[in-house]
Amino acid sequence: MEPRDVVAAWVEAFNKADAELVASFYADDAINHQVANDEIVGKVAIRSRFEQEFATAEMVCIVEHIFQDRDWAILEWKDPLGLRGCGFFQIKNGKIVFQRGYWDKLSFLRQHGLPIPQN
Template sequence: MTPREVIERWVALFNTADAAGLADLYHPDAVNHQVTQDPIKGRDAIHAMFEREFALAKMTCIVEAIHEAGEVAALEWRDPIGLRGCGFFTVRDSRIAFQRGYWDKLSFLKLHGLPVE
């Protein structure tokens, strides 16, 4: 799969809260770094992170744009309640090797009625 196809699959799995399916898109030693938190290393840890996050709030990713350059894809997204962000994915051998996400955690917590840390 191309990086764009991997990201399109990632969005589809994210929108069904499929933590196991999402984790399978990552290399075993992948890193997921959402800049609002410490990096998560390894497919198992990434799977656990998605399970925790999906239990916390209902999330939907609406694609604004996907840009692809070589092995890197950038995802610009929004959600139905007003949050916006972007993610950068390095894809090797049809699996995500590295992901970095940028979004406003304070807005996320407030929009979902969650306690502000």
């Protein structure tokens, strides 16, 4: 499966809000770093984070573009509320080994009526 195909399937699982299925796309020692949050290491921790996030807010990923360069896939996305973001996925042996995402956390929290952390 090409990296762009892995990411397209990952988006389908994400849109089902199925943390177990989403986690199945990651290598056991994968790293997921959404720059608005702390880095997460390992499939188990990644699944746990998605369980928490899916329980907190209804999220939908609308693909704008998926680009591929060797073992990298780049996802440009938006959601129905107008939030936009970009994700970079490194795929090896059909599994995500590294993911980095860029999106506006403050806008996300406001759109979903979630508390804004006070530092």
